[in-house]
Amino acid sequence: MKVEQIYTGCLAHAAYYLESKGEAAIFDPLREVGPYIERARKDKAEVKYVFETHFHADFVSGHLDLKAKTGAEIVFGPTAKPGYEATVAKDGEVFKVGDYKVKVIHTPGHTMESTTYLLIDEKGKEHGIITGDTLFIGDVGRPDLAQHVISDLTEEKLAALLFDSLRNKIMPLSDDLIIYPNHGAGSACGKMMSKETTDTLGHQKKVNYALRADMTKEEFIKELLTGLTAPPGYFPQNVLMNIKGYESLDTVMERxxxxxxxxxxxxxxxxxxALMLDTRDAEDFAREHVPNSINIALDGSFAMWVGEMIPDVRQQILLITYPNKEEEAITRLSRVGYDHTIGFLDGGMEAWKLSGKEFETISRLTSNELEEEYKTSEPLIIDVRKKSEFDSEHVIGAINVPLNEINSQLAQFPKDKPFILHCGSGYRSMIAASILKQRGWNNFRDVSDGFNGILKTEIKKSEYICPTTLL
Known part of the structure; x- marks a missing residue:
């Protein structure tokens, strides 16, 4: 069966391309639809359908632009209520793509409209399931996102529905079916996804905690909800864009x-x-940057950290990039709904400096330099990694303020004494450093190689939760 996974690592996102006899279908496409159209063109195929597994929270789907550019029919599962022309399929309904069939299996739980698509080949053999966020490799979709849009859809209600969907709709299917999920490790749509992006249903029944045969519904709900962290703030805004509609990416790019x-x-x-967003690498930003700009580097989980750190997707943005990186930055912003870039600094930082305008710097030190300082003093160290990373291992005496909580925990950062920031590699800590700099902090330095470098030093580290807090 001709089904291809199109994976985008920076979002840990998987779209799927299905083609038979000159007809094609795209499942859960990203915002920029050119690659899908080009893929179909290579097969001399017409894009007949755009199948959506649910209204996504972590990205803005490309279904509307695909429909506009190809005439493809948009298909959602039962109970979906899109604010534009689309087919809302019935449970069990079958769609034909050339000699292939796509069967709708309504699997509510992650969201109410969540749907799994069963792929059936030209011989009538069931080949695989495109599961969206219902079933991942090693995990299942978190059930707490819909309540941020519809308040009475509690996470307990949705978890119970997900249990029923998995037991009654997914697990009875053949063990040799291939699972094609919407995300892999790194996505915030689950809590313990595997780095693998496909597997067989039979193997997942053996190793996925959520598919244990002897698990009761109460045990499932408890295990699923334990350890869930708050979803990124942009998630509900992306859901509404996917439900109501949005501007064409062509318009966003032109602006x-x-x-x-x-x-x-x-x-x-x-x-x-407008927010001045500098997308250059942390080291270059530290060396010189436009005053009051913040740094979220393209070379990393750019879109996800933009979504975490910029509360409103309607925020106007002015870009500072390396030359010829503007298109990439605008495209990646649009993937998570940040459609209001209004321009970029032509010529980048070099042009800014040549014009004679002032620039600012951020002081950095290496882990080896920190080690020497650690031997003779007790520097205040603030670790901006996730709590789970900090709890696993951290520098003794360090304070943990996760990056995604920095805006609500600014009081944790003193202004009357120096401190040192670090994350795992220097990427996240520079985001934190740029935000603090923008808001008036100047009494800090950043560890350029982060905890990865610290691990190689003789600085004392702890494997238990450190109770130290700032007074």
């Missing part, structure tokens, strides 16, 4: 790809509420 001289860029920053 954002507006080159600005340093003078025009500075004027726009002063005259609007």
């Amino acid at each position: 954002g790809e507006r080159p600005m001289t340093p003078e025009a860029f500075e004027a726009a920053a002063n005259e609007t509420d």
Whole structure:
């Protein structure tokens, strides 16, 4: 059966392409639809359907642009109520793609409209299931997202529905079916997904905690809800965009790809509420950056950290990038609904400096330099990794303020004494450093190689939760 996974690592996202006899279907596409259209063109195929497994929270889907550009029919599962023309399928309904069949299996739990698509080949053999966020490799979808859009859909209600969907709709299927999930490790849509992105249903029944045959519904709900962290703030906003509709990516790109001289860029920053977002690497940002800009580097989990750190997807953005990286930055912002880039600094930081404008720096030190300092003093160290990372192992005496909580925990960062920031590699700590710098902190340094470097030093580390807090 001709089914291809199209995986985008920075979002831990998988879309799927199905083709038979000149007809194609796309499942859960990303915002930029050109690659899917080009893929179908290579097969001389017409995109007949765009199947959505649910209204996504972690990205804005490309279904509307695909429909506009190809005429494809958008298909959702039962109970979906899109604000635009689409087919809402019935449970058990079958759609034909060439000689293949796609059967709708309603599997509520992650969301109410969540649907699994059973793929059946030209011989009538069941080949695999495109599960969306219902079933991952090693995990299942978190059931606490829908309540942020519809308050009476509690996580307990949805977890109970997910238990029934898995037991009654998924687990009775053949063990040799291939599972094609919407996400892999790194996505915030689950809590313990595998780095593997496909597996057989039979193997998952043996190793996936949520598919244990002897598990009661009460045990399932308890295990599923234990350890869930708060979802990123942009998730509900992306859900609403996917339900109600959104601007074409072409419009978003046209608005954002507006080159600005340093003078025009500075004027726009002063005259609007736009956020200056620098997407260069942490080291380059530390060396020199436009005053009051924040750093979230493209070379990392860019879109997810934008979603974590910028509360409103409607926020206007002014970009500072490496030359010729503007299109990539605008595209990746749009994937998570940040559609309001209004221009970029033409020529980047080099143009800014040549114009004679002031720039700022952030002081960094290596883990080896920190080790020498640690031997002779007791520097205040603030670790911005996730709590689970900190609990696993951390520098003795360090304070933990996870990066995604920094905006609500600014009081944890002193202004009357120096401190040192670190994360795992230096990526997240520079995001934190840029936010603190923007808000008036100057009494800190950042560890350039992070905890990965600290592990190689003789600095004392602890494997238990450190109770130290700032007074």
